[in-house]
Amino acid sequence: xxxxxxxxxxxxxxxxxxALPYMDDVYRFAYSxxxxxxxxxxxxxxxxxxxxxxxxxxxxxxxARRWLFTICRNAFLRSREKLRHEVDVEDSDMETLxxxxxxxxxxxxxxxxxxxxxxxAPALTKALDELAEPFRSTxxxxxxxxxxxxAASEVLGVPVGTVRSRLFRGRRQLQEKLRAYARDAGFASAxxxxxxxxxx
Amino acid sequence: xxxxxxxxxxxxxxxQLWDYVDGELTAERMQAVERHLxxxxxxxxxxxxxxxxxxxxxQTREDRSCPQDVRAKVMASLRDxxxxxx
Numbered sequence: 001x002x003x004x005x006x007x008x009x010x011x012x013x014x015x016x017x018x019a020l021p022y023m024d025d026v027y028r029f030a031y032s033x034x035x036x037x038x039x040x041x042x043x044x045x046x047x048x049x050x051x052x053x054x055x056x057x058x059x060x061x062x063x064a065r066r067w068l069f070t071i072c073r074n075a076f077l078r079s080r081e082k083l084r085h086e087v088d089v090e091d092s093d094m095e096t097l098x099x100x101x102x103x104x105x106x107x108x109x110x111x112x113x114x115x116x117x118x119x120x121a122p123a124l125t126k127a128l129d130e131l132a133e134p135f136r137s138t139x140x141x142x143x144x145x146x147x148x149x150x151a152a153s154e155v156l157g158v159p160v161g162t163v164r165s166r167l168f169r170g171r172r173q174l175q176e177k178l179r180a181y182a183r184d185a186g187f188a189s190a191x192x193x194x195x196x197x198x199x200x
Numbered sequence: 201x202x203x204x205x206x207x208x209x210x211x212x213x214x215x216q217l218w219d220y221v222d223g224e225l226t227a228e229r230m231q232a233v234e235r236h237l238x239x240x241x242x243x244x245x246x247x248x249x250x251x252x253x254x255x256x257x258x259q260t261r262e263d264r265s266c267p268q269d270v271r272a273k274v275m276a277s278l279r280d281x282x283x284x285x286x
Contacts, residue, residue, distance in 0.1 A: 012285040023274065027266035041270045048274045052281055120256050125263045142222070143257045149224050168218055175253065 015055050018064045019048070025145055026068050032140040033076045035129060043079070047072040066147065069155040073137070127177040134158075135170030142167055208236040213243050221250045 023044065030043040050071050051058075058067055128136060128144075134156070141152040142163070149167075153160045208216075213236040219225050220233040237247045 009284065012283050015283065016285040023271060024261075024265040027270065028261065028264050031264060037267075041267075041273065044266065044270055045274050045277050049277055049281055052278055052283055121259050121263050124256055125260045128257075128260060139257070143254055144261055146258075149222070164219075171218070171253070174257070 046075045138166040139170040
């Protein structure tokens with residue numbers, strides 16, 4: 001037995017069990033915030049260091065992934081000395097309708113066929129990378145990381161209505177990028193006039 | 201929701217579509233939207249499209265995972281911070 005290696009205490013074991021498995025998720029979220037690999041690397045390290053040092057504040061049984069996302073975002077904001085001054089449109093009903101109209105356009109011009117393509121993920125990943133903040137981090141949290149609106153609201157420090165608004169606008173922008181991609185790939189008929197769903 | 205409740209109109213159903221596919225509505229509203237989508241040939245494709253779009257978006261998870269060298273750096277910094285389990 002090697003006496004130079006002290007036995008792990010319970011905190012370390014719990015941290016390894018409950019926090020470390022989410023490194024891929026934290027990395028994706030960090031990348032969504034920083035938009036470049038070098039800064040994402042630093043942010044993931046900073047997130048896990050902060051999480052380890054404050055593990056005593058984690059409530060056992062609560063959502064460790066959500067807790068890590070919150071630490072990650074706060075670390076990002078501190079690193080950029082960024083203030084939460086984003087202005088959001090709160091008319092989520094209108095956002096939904098506009099998004100649905102965009103869906104209708106994709107179906108009508110044939111670009112929705114793109115969704116059944118197996119090689120769509122790279123195009124969507126690129127579109128996600130190009131998405132502006134604060135929409136990108138919201139879409140990543142809800143649509144990629146499966147966080148509820150409530151959880152995303154907690155992580156981002158904004159009301160649920162703001163999460164919805166950002167999410168719907170982000171999705172709409174992604175769909176617009178996909179339409180352009182579909183046209184370039186020959187999936188869609190560029191000449192088709194945009195039409196709205198008949199009764200929406 | 202009982203069967204004699206009035207059917208949602210298309211506008212109401214579409215206003216709640218994203219919340220519906222995200223599972224963020226109350227059980228009663230989920231049922232109401234589902235009932236409309238089942239019966240409405242115009243709105244049903246929108247829901248199908250939304251679900252396919254979100255499924256494709258979710259698949260991007262596979263496209264980006266934490267690189268091994270970053271994992272190693274994280275573990276090294278945790279060891280430096282006193283973590284004994286690596």
